[in-house]
Amino acid sequence: MIYPIVKFGDPVLEKPAETITSFDDELKKLVEDMFQSMYAAKGVGLAAPQIGISKRIAVVDITFKEEPEAKLVLVNPEIIRKEGRQRGTEGCLSLPEFREEVTRAQRVTVRAQDANGNLFEHTGEDLLARAFLHETDHLNGKLYISHISALKRDLIKRKIRKLAKAGEW
Ligand SMILES: [Zn+2]
Numbered sequence: 552m553i554y555p556i557v558k559f560g561d562p563v564l565e566k567p568a569e570t571i572t573s574f575d576d577e578l579k580k581l582v583e584d585m586f587q588s589m590y591a592a593k594g595v596g597l598a599a600p601q602i603g604i605s606k607r608i609a610v611v612d613i614t615f616k617e618e619p620e621a622k623l624v625l626v627n628p629e630i631i632r633k634e635g636r637q638r639g640t641e642g643c644l645s646l647p648e649f650r651e652e653v654t655r656a657q658r659v660t661v662r663a664q665d666a667n668g669n670l671f672e673h674t675g676e677d678l679l680a681r682a683f684l685h686e687t688d689h690l691n692g693k694l695y696i697s698h699i700s701a702l703k704r705d706l707i708k709r710k711i712r713k714l715a716k717a718g719e720w
Contacts (some may be wrong), residue, residue: 552584552587552588552653553584553587553591554584554585554602554603555701556592556597556601556644557600557601557602557603557645558645558647558720559645559646559694559696559711560715560720561665562656563600563603563605563693564600564601564645564689564692564694565607565608565692565693566600566692567690567691568598568599568600568606568607568608568618568689568690568691568692569603569605569606569607569690570607570627571606571607571608571626571708572707574626574664574666574668575692576666577696578583578608578626578666579639579666581599581604581608582608582610582624582666583607584602585597585599585609586603586610586612587620589610589612589644589681590612590615590616592644593615594610594644594683595611595612595613595615595639595646595678595682596610596611596613596685596686597609597644597686598681598689598690599690600654600689600690600692601611601644601645601689601696602637607623607626607628607690608624608625608626608627608690609625609628609650609686609687609689609690609709610622610623610624610625610678611623611625611682611683611686613678613679613682617703619669620676623663623673624663624665624666624706625663625670625683625686625687626663626664626665627664628661628662628663628683628686628687628690629662629663629687630660630661630683630684630687631646631660631661631672631675632658632659632660632674633656633658633660633684634656634657634658634659634692635656635657635658636654636655636656636657636678637654637655637656637657637680637681638652638653639653639655639678639681640652641651641653641681641685641695643685643694643695644703645694646694646695646696646711649696649707649710650701651695651696651703651707652699653681653698653699654683654698655680655685655697655698656680657676657677657680658674658675658676658677658680659674659675659676659683659684660672660674660675661673661674661675661687663681666715672705675713692713
């Protein structure tokens with residue numbers, strides 16, 4: 552099932568999501584639906600709050616279907632190590648059409664559970680590191696625009712308010 556993507560303005564995007572405690576068939580179905588929804592939206596990462604579900608789960612595939620082993624399921628993820636710095640442009644499916652330069656760690660290790668509840672650690676660099684940070688932020692109710700200047704953030708919010716008024720958001 553493909554879920555519509557929740558856009559900025561919906562409070563579900565700005566509250567911490569709930570820890571997952573049961574690794575049942577329902578969770579596996581949700582994981583599958585999240586991958587489908589992410590691919591349908593042409594994204595390389597998706598957090599459950601972005602489909603209106605306030606649970607600590609995210610899916611990532613920075614190769615966009617090119618490499619099956621690049622499909623990652625992060626349940627209850629935590630960033631446990633950050634090294635270096637990278638600057639790069641970042642966007643978000645919940646803020647379509649906007650992109651901003653965001654400084655992030657260059658190399659990041661995430662500790663998470665898979666869909667069966669098994670704990671694992673995964674270290675990523677560059678885009679993958681950025682995806683780990685971006686998606687984990689989502690589960691903490693944080694969007695990438697919290698990492699840009701207040702001036703740029705206000706400008707984006709103002710544009711969104713305008714779009715919303717015109718019924719285009
Ligand atoms: Zn996002």
